[in-house]
Amino acid sequence: MLTYIARRILYSIPVLLATSFLSFTFITKASDPLANLRANPRTNNPVILHHLAHIYHLDQSLPVRYWYWLQDVFVHKLGVSLLTSQPIWPDISVAIEHTLQIILLAQVIALVLGVAVGIYSAIRQYSPFDYAMTSISFLGYAMPTFWLALILQILFVDIYLKWHVRIFYTSGLNSGVTSSTWSIDRLQHIALPVATLTVVSFALYSRYMRATMLDVINSDYVRTARAKGLPERLVIFRHVVRNALIPIVTVSALQFGALLGGAIVTESIFQLNGMGYFFITRLQTNDVYSVMAYVMIVAITVITFNLLADVLYGYLDPRIRYD
Amino acid sequence: MAEPLLSIRDLAVEFRTEDGIVHAVDGISYDVFPGETLGIVGESGSGKSVSTMALLGLIPQPPGRIASGTAMFQGKDLLKLSPKELRGFRGDEVAMVFQDPMTSLNPVLKVGYQLAETIKTHYPKEPDDKVKSRVVELLRLVGVPNPDARVNQYPHEFSGGMRQRAMIAMAIANSPSLLIADEPTTALDVTIQAQVLEVLKTVQEETQAATILITHDLGIVAEMCDRVLVMYAGRIVEAGDVLTIFRAPRHPYTVGLLDSLPKLTEDEEWLRPIPGSPPSLINRPSGCAFHPRCFLTQGRPRCREDVPELRDAEGAGHFAACHFSEELAGHQSKFSEPVQAGSGT
Amino acid sequence: MTEPTTPLDVKPVAIVDPMAISVPLDLAAAEGMELKTRSQWSYARRRFLRHRLAMIGLVGLIIIFGAGALANFVAPYSFDQIDLTYVLHAPTTVGHHVFGTDEIGRDSLSRIIYGIRTSEQVGLTVAVLSTLFGLVVGAIAGYYRGWLDNVIMRITDLILTLPLLVVLLTVAALLGRSSSVWTIVFIIAAFYWTGIARIVRGVFLSLREKEYVEAAKAVGAGDLRIMFRHILPNTLGPVVVTATLAVADAIILESFLSFLGFGIADPTPSLGKLVSEGQQFPQKWWITVIPGLVLVLIVICVNFVGDGLRDALDPQQRRVRA
Numbered sequence: 001m002l003t004y005i006a007r008r009i010l011y012s013i014p015v016l017l018a019t020s021f022l023s024f025t026f027i028t029k030a031s032d033p034l035a036n037l038r039a040n041p042r043t044n045n046p047v048i049l050h051h052l053a054h055i056y057h058l059d060q061s062l063p064v065r066y067w068y069w070l071q072d073v074f075v076h077k078l079g080v081s082l083l084t085s086q087p088i089w090p091d092i093s094v095a096i097e098h099t100l101q102i103i104l105l106a107q108v109i110a111l112v113l114g115v116a117v118g119i120y121s122a123i124r125q126y127s128p129f130d131y132a133m134t135s136i137s138f139l140g141y142a143m144p145t146f147w148l149a150l151i152l153q154i155l156f157v158d159i160y161l162k163w164h165v166r167i168f169y170t171s172g173l174n175s176g177v178t179s180s181t182w183s184i185d186r187l188q189h190i191a192l193p194v195a196t197l198t199v200v201s202f203a204l205y206s207r208y209m210r211a212t213m214l215d216v217i218n219s220d221y222v223r224t225a226r227a228k229g230l231p232e233r234l235v236i237f238r239h240v241v242r243n244a245l246i247p248i249v250t251v252s253a254l255q256f257g258a259l260l261g262g263a264i265v266t267e268s269i270f271q272l273n274g275m276g277y278f279f280i281t282r283l284q285t286n287d288v289y290s291v292m293a294y295v296m297i298v299a300i301t302v303i304t305f306n307l308l309a310d311v312l313y314g315y316l317d318p319r320i321r322y323d
Numbered sequence: 324m325a326e327p328l329l330s331i332r333d334l335a336v337e338f339r340t341e342d343g344i345v346h347a348v349d350g351i352s353y354d355v356f357p358g359e360t361l362g363i364v365g366e367s368g369s370g371k372s373v374s375t376m377a378l379l380g381l382i383p384q385p386p387g388r389i390a391s392g393t394a395m396f397q398g399k400d401l402l403k404l405s406p407k408e409l410r411g412f413r414g415d416e417v418a419m420v421f422q423d424p425m426t427s428l429n430p431v432l433k434v435g436y437q438l439a440e441t442i443k444t445h446y447p448k449e450p451d452d453k454v455k456s457r458v459v460e461l462l463r464l465v466g467v468p469n470p471d472a473r474v475n476q477y478p479h480e481f482s483g484g485m486r487q488r489a490m491i492a493m494a495i496a497n498s499p500s501l502l503i504a505d506e507p508t509t510a511l512d513v514t515i516q517a518q519v520l521e522v523l524k525t526v527q528e529e530t531q532a533a534t535i536l537i538t539h540d541l542g543i544v545a546e547m548c549d550r551v552l553v554m555y556a557g558r559i560v561e562a563g564d565v566l567t568i569f570r571a572p573r574h575p576y577t578v579g580l581l582d583s584l585p586k587l588t589e590d591e592e593w594l595r596p597i598p599g600s601p602p603s604l605i606n607r608p609s610g611c612a613f614h615p616r617c618f619l620t621q622g623r624p625r626c627r628e629d630v631p632e633l634r635d636a637e638g639a640g641h642f643a644a645c646h647f648s649e650e651l652a653g654h655q656s657k658f659s660e661p662v663q664a665g666s667g668t
Numbered sequence: 669m670t671e672p673t674t675p676l677d678v679k680p681v682a683i684v685d686p687m688a689i690s691v692p693l694d695l696a697a698a699e700g701m702e703l704k705t706r707s708q709w710s711y712a713r714r715r716f717l718r719h720r721l722a723m724i725g726l727v728g729l730i731i732i733f734g735a736g737a738l739a740n741f742v743a744p745y746s747f748d749q750i751d752l753t754y755v756l757h758a759p760t761t762v763g764h765h766v767f768g769t770d771e772i773g774r775d776s777l778s779r780i781i782y783g784i785r786t787s788e789q790v791g792l793t794v795a796v797l798s799t800l801f802g803l804v805v806g807a808i809a810g811y812y813r814g815w816l817d818n819v820i821m822r823i824t825d826l827i828l829t830l831p832l833l834v835v836l837l838t839v840a841a842l843l844g845r846s847s848s849v850w851t852i853v854f855i856i857a858a859f860y861w862t863g864i865a866r867i868v869r870g871v872f873l874s875l876r877e878k879e880y881v882e883a884a885k886a887v888g889a890g891d892l893r894i895m896f897r898h899i900l901p902n903t904l905g906p907v908v909v910t911a912t913l914a915v916a917d918a919i920i921l922e923s924f925l926s927f928l929g930f931g932i933a934d935p936t937p938s939l940g941k942l943v944s945e946g947q948q949f950p951q952k953w954w955i956t957v958i959p960g961l962v963l964v965l966i967v968i969c970v971n972f973v974g975d976g977l978r979d980a981l982d983p984q985q986r987r988v989r990a
Binding site: 219220221223224225226227228229230231232234239242243246316317318319 | 379381406407410411412413414415418419421423426427428429430431432440441444445477479490493
Binding site: 015018019022023026027030138139141142143144146147150151153154157158161258261264265268269279280283284291295298299302303 | 825826829830831833834837838839841842843916920923924927928929930940943944946947950951953956957960961963964967968971
């Protein structure tokens with residue numbers, strides 16, 4: 001198992017290099033990092049621009065610039081934003097922290113609810129509960145997150161305007177001063193975005209769990225368990241659920257990895273300072289190196305969680321043994 | 324005559340499907356006596372598996388339904404028991420071995436655990452170490468090599484034949500009085516088949532259990548069974564002891580089955596299969612279900628109109644469900660002459 | 669089934685499945701039965717048509733996409749027709765503006781209908797393009813394996829490392845903020861094919877080991893022939909389903925891009941853009957809710973149809989309804 005993990009990590013290094021190089025090439029070719037400065041008449045001074053171009057190696061060839069960028073990433077903690085001349089790492093680390101909190105909450109709730117509903121739907125297949133849950137899941141899955149987020153936002157703005165009470169906040173991470181991560185104020189602020197993300201993930205997990213359960217319930221070894229005289233409760237939980245959970249665990253690990261790129265749209269709607277928000281704002285302002293930093297972090301996250309998913313799968317299913 | 328261990332009367336099982344109601348089992352009655360091996364033979368779709376699964380309540384109730392019948396076992400009607408009471412019998416007094424060993428064991432649980440589960444379900448007060456040693460002993464009995472180590476392995480580490488042995492071990496763990504083996508060797512290689520059948524014989528000797536052996540392979544029937552039921556389209560068409568059925572069948576279907584087997588001691592130019600294919604269980608032919616394929620009917624309207632009842636054919640305990648079964652009197656199948664070198668029965 | 673009056677009146681029809689062992693023709697004729705054969709495709713078609721949800725989805729799609737395609741005839745107004753006398757009216761408050769108006773008096777219903785047309789164009793085109801390309805690439809990778817497969821897999825790996833939306837946003841942003849419909853189509857298709865190629869490759873990998881491929885090789889069939897005549901028809905089931913779901917995926921992706929401002933340029937309406945316009949007027953909920961609802965309906969209908977297709981084309985699935 002350890003050799004497998006080592007091999008995977010080794011393999012991902014060229015992938016990361018290639019991804020970063022491709023992204024770098026595309027981004028630098030497609031945009032002019034100094035565009036913002038050029039646009040501003042105060043800074044549109046050929047001397048300043050030339051000087052800046054030299055400091056940031058913009059006058060060198062692409063591979064050289066890439067090399068400098070790589071150095072920046074490792075040595076200087078992702079380097080400096082060309083736009084703000086500020087180091088990138090502090091901003092992005094805060095963004096990561098915020099996104100992490102939201103996604104953790106959303107995924108845990110969605111997983112627990114989704115698994116429970118999936119199990120029950122499968123046991124009571126075709127019951128009214130099953131139909132109701134399947135319809136809800138279908139709806140939740142089909143809804144674009146921006147739509148759901150906006151509806152929630154409109155709803156709660158409406159409540160505030162009508163009754164002057166704030167149950168949940170509709171924008172920002174805190175009211176006024178920075179609040180601590182698990183304070184009531186913070187929770188009130190992230191309640192709606194968490195709800196939005198939970199719905200989609202819940203839909204996915206409950207449908208998936210139901211499908212896997214149904215698959216397993218009809219398998220031969222479950223029939224054997226019944227033939228042995230096991231009470232139905234044990235048949236379901238010891239045999240069916242145990243097997244059905246395996247793919248769910250992997251799916252959720254993959255989801256988590258993908259979501260850490262930040263739910264871009266949800267964060268913009270609710271004005272939350274997370275990874276997605278970071279990405280969109282930097283993209284809109286052509287802040288090239290910040291975007292690169294974001295891309296690299298997302299790539300690493302996805303690769304890591306893919307590996308985690310595979311390792312978990314191998315751990316839970318004794319048939320899978322990596323050499 | 325001894326008291327039957329299991330007495331089934333008028334069992335009927337149907338399934339509701341998109342295309343209509345499938346009458347999988349259409350009113351069968353038979354007895355099983357203690358210690359005997361009863362074979363149930365038939366093609367796929369004849370209802371042989373369904374009838375026994377109904378006994379253990381393993382038919383999923385929608386879409387399946389036990390339409391009628393009784394099954395008396397140890398003084399209780401298995402078909403009328405509550406699920407809880409039925410569970411008490413399953414795996415304890417009545418046990419089942421299934422067809423496909425590759426998928427019949429839970430892949431994520433150790434083999435030893437799954438065997439122990441059978442024991443602990445019915446005898447929860449047994450101490451763990453006793454259970455464990457019994458499990459090892461069972462594995463040894465069915466011929467699994469190195470049982471102490473194998474107990475901690477997962478099913479995918481067992482070969483197909485070994486898995487089936489483990490399944491048999493699981494079935495006899497609580498010394499059942501009735502063992503039902505549903506095509507236990509169909510999914511295995513021929514050489515492994517022989518081994519598993521040996522195991523079944525050993526197990527029978529050890530436990531003195533009555534066995535219902537379901538198969539489509541007449542060879543296995545000849546080797547293992549005392550009595551035979553022949554099923555077709557959900558009904559029993561012939562019943563009797565093995566020797567009589569093989570030598571002097573009294574139902575055209577049985578005759579056809581035996582006829583289609585190649586005889587190894589003589590030259591035969593052509594194999595003689597039964598023409599046609601098994602009937603749809605949704606739209607069964609009227610009257611006798613076999614009549615579209617029967618050589619004996621000769622177009623006589625009675626076969627098309629009346630369903631034949633199981634009635635006495637010649638010989639004790641020999642029954643056939645054919646209107647014209649008497650016309651087969653004197654018919655000797657190709658197996659009626661004794662084979663030269665002792666084949667051992 | 670109605671009871672026949674006498675048994676001799678009715679000629680029973682035996683429907684023979686060519687896959688099963690058939691009743692000998694003379695035997696059947698002797699019984700007075702007619703024989704009708706059905707091909708595999710008509711079985712699939714029958715199953716599909718019987719699938720209630722799929723039929724609902726199909727009808728829904730026909731209505732919605734039909735309206736979009738015939739936008740010029742169906743929409744009461746042009747999508748950029750400004751009428752400053754009826755600004756920000758709620759649905760049906762003013763006679764002919766069934767879905768209300770936006771902030772410069774454009775009729776919401778018309779804009780939505782044109783938005784549907786945009787979604788249609790994007791969804792169908794992306795689905796077709798990426799399926800075709802993904803099919804070819806996946807087939808080559810899965811059939812030939814070896815270094816070709818490796819290369820292709822590395823490329824798809826690379827593309828699939830980053831979440832699709834991130835990639836699309838980056839590309840769209842840097843290619844010039846808002847683009848024409850076809851640019852967006854191209855951008856989405858350029859990355860979406862990788863998922864399809866993976867699926868096709870998987871199917872080809874498993875099918876190439878089948879006995880009928882060996883048999884075809886044994887009689888001297890060339891690679892192309894095997895791929896097209898033998899393996900490909902067997903992949904059509906999952907591929908058709910994937911392509912159908914791709915339509916919904918593409919429409920959603922485009923709506924996300926447009927919502928964030930990196931999608932379709934003005935003045936062409938897009939459902940995603942319409943929803944984002946509503947952000948400034950949270951009180952005027954219809955600007956946000958209704959276009960989004962249309963999106964949801966489209967996705968649901970497409971998914972229903974996809975479900976139906978999956979049921980119809982997958983012969984392994986046996987579902988016994990209570």
